Amino acid sequence: MVKPRPYNFSAGPAAIPEEVLQQAADEMLDWHGSGMSVMEMSHRGPQFESIIAQAEADLRELLQIPDDYAVLFMQGGAIAENAIIPLNLSRGAKADYVVTGSWSQKSQLEARKYCDVHLSASAHDDQGYGSIPDNAAWSIRPDAQYLHVCTNETIDGVEFHFVPDSHGVPLVADMSSHLLSRRIDVSRYACIYGGAQKNIGPAGLTLVIIRRDLLGHALPHCPSAFDYAVVAANHSMFNTPPTYAIYIAGLVLQWIKRQRFEGLSGLAAVESRNIAKAHLLYDALDASELYETRVARDCRSRMNVPFHLRDTALNAAFLQGAEGAGLLQLKGHKSVGGMRASIYNAMPLEGVRALVDYLKDFEKRHG
Numbered sequence: 001m002v003k004p005r006p007y008n009f010s011a012g013p014a015a016i017p018e019e020v021l022q023q024a025a026d027e028m029l030d031w032h033g034s035g036m037s038v039m040e041m042s043h044r045g046p047q048f049e050s051i052i053a054q055a056e057a058d059l060r061e062l063l064q065i066p067d068d069y070a071v072l073f074m075q076g077g078a079i080a081e082n083a084i085i086p087l088n089l090s091r092g093a094k095a096d097y098v099v100t101g102s103w104s105q106k107s108q109l110e111a112r113k114y115c116d117v118h119l120s121a122s123a124h125d126d127q128g129y130g131s132i133p134d135n136a137a138w139s140i141r142p143d144a145q146y147l148h149v150c151t152n153e154t155i156d157g158v159e160f161h162f163v164p165d166s167h168g169v170p171l172v173a174d175m176s177s178h179l180l181s182r183r184i185d186v187s188r189y190a191c192i193y194g195g196a197q198k199n200i201g202p203a204g205l206t207l208v209i210i211r212r213d214l215l216g217h218a219l220p221h222c223p224s225a226f227d228y229a230v231v232a233a234n235h236s237m238f239n240t241p242p243t244y245a246i247y248i249a250g251l252v253l254q255w256i257k258r259q260r261f262e263g264l265s266g267l268a269a270v271e272s273r274n275i276a277k278a279h280l281l282y283d284a285l286d287a288s289e290l291y292e293t294r295v296a297r298d299c300r301s302r303m304n305v306p307f308h309l310r311d312t313a314l315n316a317a318f319l320q321g322a323e324g325a326g327l328l329q330l331k332g333h334k335s336v337g338g339m340r341a342s343i344y345n346a347m348p349l350e351g352v353r354a355l356v357d358y359l360k361d362f363e364k365r366h367g
């Protein structure tokens with residue numbers, strides 16, 4: 001009997017479905033009879049061409065991406081996009097930002113290097129982040145080139161459960177940590193981007209989904225490899241793309257297509273399972289005397305669940321006991337403290353059940 005793998009609650013790089021890891025292992029030395037590992041293939045050869053084309057087709061199918069959107073496979077992560085977005089979309093003029101957590105805060109600071117940034121809304125108070133300001137009260141400049149939001153704040157656990165009204169200003173969203181966790185209406189956004197290492201695959205791959213009419217306005221000093229129009233015209237092959245990361249992401253996309261839950265399939269099944277997982281965990285936290293969550297109910301993240309032990313002296317014992325129970329990487333981000341359970345697509349319902357059992361057991365012993 002092979003020992004079961006522990007449940008991994010890392011915020012990112014995060015767990016990848018075990019089936020995908022197994023398939024990658026099986027194909028490591030010889031991909032589909034090619035005699036090569038995917039890592040060893042020319043990105044311009046027919047084998048890799050088929051891998052990237054399939055990945056793009058599957059992504060388009062899962063998110064129902066309209067034809068007038070380009071899909072770009074880039075590098076640099078969402079932090080590089082914090083510069084790449086204004087370099088491509090700001091025209092050196094005005095861009096508006098909504099700050100609902102640590103990541104959108106970073107985004108607006110970086111954008112200041114390239115354009116005139118205005119904060120349309122900010123949710124920071126003496127408790128930190130944990131809410132979304134009422135959309136109706138955002139001050140959006142009508143002549144802003146775009147409005148930027150982060151629709152799932154990975155560190156703070158704040159998720160948008162609605163598409164913001166941007167009053168006709170193109171809406172740009174950092175979806176790094178919840179892209180493909182739920183169905184979305186791509187047509188409501190001008191540009192969606194995210195690093196893969198939270199919910200889609202390994203670090204090294206950044207996905208950008210952008211409406212084609214926004215291409216072609218990069219600032220003159222924008223690096224060519226980061227100019228969306230150049231990347232799109234070269235089908236993400238202007239420079240060597242992160243081939244192995246794209247291959248693994250492709251396997252994850254096929255895994256999503258195979259998922260079934262409560263009569264649903266594909267992304268709808270994944271979304272419904274994610275809702276069930278989040279309910280299970282938040283209900284357990286709400287019912288407890290020992291743990292607390294600080295994020296407003298209407299914007300609790302389904303993916304990243306920060307929580308605190310009321311008695312912080314118990315933190316070390318909690319984490320040590322969790323590891324002993326096969327529950328890994330539950331320590332919260334240093335800026336927030338406490339704990340954080342990231343329950344991305346690859347976390348099975350049983351993993352959340354195991355965490356809930358541990359929460360209850362620990363409270364019984366220490367509450």
Ligand SMILES: *Cc1c(COP(=O)(O)O)cnc(C)c1O
Binds near residue numbers: 012103153175
């Ligand atoms: C992880 C994360 C980032 C940073 O990603 P990098 O790959 O380190 O650049 C940015 N935004 C969000 C929402 C994230 O979750």
